[in-house]
Amino acid sequence: MQSTLATIIRLTRLTDTSLIVHWFTATHGLIKTVAKGARRPKSPFAGQLDLFFGGEITFQHARRGELHALREVFIHQWREGLRKNYTTTLLAAYCCQLLEAAVEPGHPVPELHNLLERALDHIDATQPSLRALRHFEHELVRLLGISHPPQPADLSLLDVLGSLPASRAELIERL
Numbered sequence: 001m002q003s004t005l006a007t008i009i010r011l012t013r014l015t016d017t018s019l020i021v022h023w024f025t026a027t028h029g030l031i032k033t034v035a036k037g038a039r040r041p042k043s044p045f046a047g048q049l050d051l052f053f054g055g056e057i058t059f060q061h062a063r064r065g066e067l068h069a070l071r072e073v074f075i076h077q078w079r080e081g082l083r084k085n086y087t088t089t090l091l092a093a094y095c096c097q098l099l100e101a102a103v104e105p106g107h108p109v110p111e112l113h114n115l116l117e118r119a120l121d122h123i124d125a126t127q128p129s130l131r132a133l134r135h136f137e138h139e140l141v142r143l144l145g146i147s148h149p150p151q152p153a154d155l156s157l158l159d160v161l162g163s164l165p166a167s168r169a170e171l172i173e174r175l
Contacts, residue, residue, distance in 0.1 A: 009096035033070035081124035091128040097165035130175040
């Protein structure tokens with residue numbers, strides 16, 4: 001069993017009653033867990049699993065593959081402000097998608113976990129802005145070590161990743 005601080009960055013339906021929960025953790029990087037029975041009304045996970053929630057999780061490593069078993073969740077950060085409006089949710093999702101594209105699963109990078117936490121907390125507390133988006137991209141490029149100073153951060157990311165999340169164009173238009 002492993003315990004770590006984690007933030008939910010994606011939820012995927014596995015069966016009628018179970019979910020695959022994608023987490024970005026401080027000590028394990030990107031991981032996927034199965035939350036068995038999470039969609040049942042009396043599940044111990046009821047009300048605990050939603051996008052951008054942060055807290056402490058306990059999971060059991062998979063013997064084979066990358067899908068671990070989620071055992072316990074203790075949410076500390078609900079980030080209710082991220083659901084204020086569509087643009088706020090879109091910016092938070094973009095940050096998660098960008099990190100997911102830039103980081104290999106299972107490789108911890110505590111600085112990037114800290115960056116995501118700070119970004120989500122900032123977006124939760126304030127209005128979404130183009131400045132926040134550009135700051136996140138700039139910090140991500142700096143932490144990944146792929147910064148090319150005269151070049152904007154989004155172009156550096158584009159060079160390395162091959163593409164940016166599709167939601168970026170709509171996000172730029174809305175901001």
